[in-house]
Amino acid sequence: MTLRDMALEKMRAAIIAGHFQSGDRLVERPLCDQLGVSRSVVRETIRYLEAEGLVEILPNKGPIVAKLDWENAQQIYEIRMLLETSAAQKCAELAKDGDKKKLGKALAQLKLAYSSGETNDLFEATTLFYQYIFEISGQNVAWEVVQRLNGRISRLRAMTLGTRDRHDAGYKRIEKIFSAIDTNDPQAAAAAIQLHLTEAANIAKTLLTAELSKSEK
Template identity: 45%
Template structure:
């Protein structure tokens, strides 16, 4: 792979460790389709683009492999993992089970401050949608669910979700750019937040599960379209605006 002729992947070393910054940059580059599914990730080219050592690149690629974003192909080396429809369906099944249960318990157990914060984060998500800031949509959505699981007391369940978080966000990056998705998502999340405010466990559970099932349907359709696309077609539906984000 030849360098893409862009400095968008260069690392700002002022805050986090170089390895952490490189990992975040590479993860964002995959989520944004800067690197396409199936694209080879050549260490030397990545060193040049990122401005880091080969040892850091190797560590980061190994970490991304554990997250399911990179896979090693015999006689070819690391490549961006392809999006698998069957695995995606399983991820959404797990999400529906865990998020639905967490929403139910959050409505029962969370303190008032947590509910207020969840409502505020949801407002941030919708504001990010309105300005087409999909990177912020992903970040705020992750923060919403982390707080909901925390408020429900389901810390072990959140650890399971975190282990899938990179793949969840990759699918989320694909679905949030769908036509009309911003309006749909706002309505779905509003139902969830209102149920939490009312302390209505069953409605919170149902709203959470309905939201997951809807995005599962969108993802299944998009993955089917990708499978039918010609090799020359763009294989990733995530918005280009994410590319090179910090």
């Protein structure tokens, strides 16, 4: 693994974990010190993150962590809705016994993470569950797209998962997705995932608007 890959992962993780606030300037030389790499590496990493949409470049100012308003977040949730609904549908059509087993394991992990309350575990378990759905449905490109979009709303997702683990309706809804796939019921799978995402988007909206109104006062 190259230095760039490591730097990329670290920075992505730092942004997603909220270690950098949205709008923060990413000054190159301090980043070099923090990551222990040269500017070349940092700059190439930033270019990659820029293309990913996690970082914006202000002309003659340099890179900042991309800002996220509800306008864009909402659009991202809508796109995810389309792609994930389609994936869940196809997944329910195609899932064989082996696939269901794999999904079942991911669900078990998810349950564990929900009960433990570790937001990080929850994040990973959720990601894995979705990854399997896209894998089984054979839509690796769509999964790429979703992952990239998720990067841009990662802070929102973390916040959403953080609140959702309290009232664990979230887990129930995911279980519903699983059982629809398990019984090879495409319609139900699509409906279940749609419901889940709508709920997630609502929570996200509440949290984000609350945050914005707070920061304005």
